Amino acid sequence: MKFDFDKGWSEAIAMIRSNFGLLATIAGVLIFLPSAFAAILFPDASLQIAGGNSAQPDMDQLQEAMQTLVAEYWWLFLIVFLLTSLAQLAMFAFMRRRASPTVGEALGTAASLLPSFVGAYILQVLALMAPYVLLVALPALAGLSPIAVVGALVMIPLVIYLMIKFSLTTAVIGLEGERNPVAALRRSWRLTRGNSFRLLGFYLLLAVAAFILFLIAGWIVGLIFSFGGEQTIGFGTALFAGAVDALASVFMVSIFAAIHAQLSRLSVAGDSLEA
Template sequence: MKFDLDTAWKDATGLLSRNFGLLAVIAGVFFFLPYAGITLALPEVSQLQNAQATGNPEVMMAAVTDLYVGYWWVFLILAVVQGAGLLAMLALVRRRANPTVGEALTTGARSVPSYIAAQLMQSALIVIVAMLLVGFGAVTGLQMLAALGGVIAFVVICYLVTKLSLAAPVIAIEGELNPLRALQRSWSLTRGNSMRLFAFYLLLLIAFIVLSAVLSLVFGLGFALFGEQAALLGEAVVSGFVNATMIVIMVCVLAAVHTQLNRLASEPDGAVEA
């Protein structure tokens, strides 16, 4: 059998409805408050958003560099906190022992080093692949080859991200604390369903981008009517809300996908190569 998009979405919405209250609380503490707080506390964040509005890649890159060089330690702490929150939510919705919130948070805190290590390994692999494919075209000096290398690199990166997307559920739900084995397990689970899984993720991403753009526009204009400070506050609140909402939905989707692919892998015909 193959991965079924409709079943995965129904399972994800079921998980969301059954666990909405607890997920909202954890997402509020681990994602909404930190994200909104950073947006308000760091003026460079608003400068970055202004740079993005210009559409100038050089200005945007300079703003990103200034932000991360100046506050790298803030983003490191944020990555640890949000990683723990993500893992806690995954454990909460799918651990067979039905853990309490406290047990789920403990699982998140204990698993976050493995999760961060897996993310670093995945990022390193993506960077190496991108550098090799894009760099080969750039070295030849031929614009067409460089462009082709960029397109191929983008496709390969999308494939790698899809194949390794279940590392977090493997760590939080299955309890696999070895980051390399977690990535290998994700690769194995997605075998034979990579294209369907990518299509599922892509559809959700498009829907989320459209929804977040509409919300940001509507609420941003509403807050802007009350002055510059209100607009800044509104931007932080809306950004934090959108970020927390995305994480809650992502958690339920990843848990549902992991459950379905785990079930398919255990069936006699679940080992089809692709």
């Protein structure tokens, strides 16, 4: 039994339509506002850091500016990350068919699941970094450049494969209430079994469509705000970035919830046939 592209998309759209008001409220408060604020703050700070010595900073100055920016505003990055994660978990809680929680209940559930999400996220990062360390970094440090090059070629598809296998981890935590990070990763791995290539194709189609829509919307927004001054353009860009983050989160949560639902049904059907 294989993942159905059309059914996955149609179920995701149905979830958005039935929960759009609540999803938009959470995304607006916990994602749009923090993201827009960060987008307003970061350009101003980076310009102040990079433009101290010259009107046109070179690449080294820009790299140093970004490092300084991250070191100075790491706390804001962390807050935006945690709020976005909280919002996504709350949106998953809304999509539990049997629960039908209120906004407060969904946020409470999301807050209780946040430590599990952070733990699973850290484990995913470590798992994705492992191929680079073992196949590229260690051979390069040992002076084995040819092996490092071959390792890089092997690393890329391996990392993509791991990303697909772990792609439903947040959905497992949010929809099933799984609090064990390792168990959530294992559950995602089992659900995607036998459908990794189909999921890769589905994700690629969504990524291409999202990229095209982003370019078109960005061009329209840029054209509208270009009639104002630099501050107007910066403010409009920040609002656009926040809106993109919020809408992307709503669609991503709905899509992963639909994929989780379909693969869960296929898993149950497969177990029934084996029994």
